[in-house]
Amino acid sequence: MERRDFLKYSAGLGALALLNFSAIGCIGKSKTGQSISLAKLPYAENALEPYISAKTVSFHYGKHHTGYVNNINNLIPGTAFAKMSLKDIIIKTKGQADYAGIFNNAAQVYNHTFYWDSMKPGGGGIPEGRIGEKIKASFGSYEKFAHAFTEAAGSQFGSGWAWLVKNQEGLEIIKTANADTPIAHGITPIIVIDVWEHAYYLDYQNKRGDYIKTWLEHLVNWDFAEKNLG
Structure with a gap:
């Protein structure tokens, strides 16, 4: 089956803001009033060891993923995207150079959440x-x-x-x-x-x-x- 490569968003990476690494809320509306919340990890930070270390998860989830959540919540107030769902923000901003920073941060929030859910302790192998x-x-x-x-x-x-x-x-x-x-x-x-x-x-x-x-x-x-x- 033909494999397609989607390389449409190499532009606009410079629009990423510096990451703010403080933790925020859980699933749903954030207690801090932010519209896009950080999904809770589906397992403990050390649950994927020895294959992925707790240190990697701590940096990846606690800094990178959390940073994208903080960034998008700093970018959307006062815009038409402020009350949209994460998926709607992604769809509405794709391919628009003026909103590259919003797209990049929103998409990274989605991608990272999907990545954590794509793993589990004791996973892998041939699926049934x-x-x-x-x-x-x-x-x-x-x-x-x-x-x-x-x-x-x-x-x-x-x-x-x-x-x-x-x-x-x-x-x-x-x-x-x-x-x-x-x-x-x-x-x-x-x-x-x-x-x-x-x-x-x-x-x-x-x-x-x-x-x-x-x-x-x-x-x-x-x-x-x-x-x-x-």
Whole structure:
């Protein structure tokens, strides 16, 4: 199956504000009055060890992810986006240079939340159930899927994401650069791996391939993937 690359949001990265790393609220409306809230981690910071360390999760979630949430809440007050949902903000600002900073931060909030949900302690391996059947039907076998997913995640130049997504025919693998996200293009995501360096460098240094292999074998949350099939 043809793999599509969405590299439409390389522009506008300079619009990212400096990250504010203070923690905020949980799911839903923030107690501080901010309209976009930081989703709670679905597990403890050390729950993914030894594959992803508590230190990596602490920096990645507590600083990077939290920073994007703080940034978007600083950018949208007084704009037409102030009362929109996160997904609506992403869809309304995609491809608009004047709103690149809003898009980048909103999309990164969405992508990171989806990434945390795409993992679980004791995950990974060959999936069963509907998701296993869909993967076999779309790629021929789990092994062929794993090879294609590894290639996509490993070949993403610079920062970005590799996704398993749903299309009209079944499932396919795409990769997106920087903050770009499938929902900006009307595509339904199933799982995602983050290949920005901050996702793996403390644990794997420059060995992105080892991180991807470990992610597939020990971390991917196939229960979450199956729910996303609809």
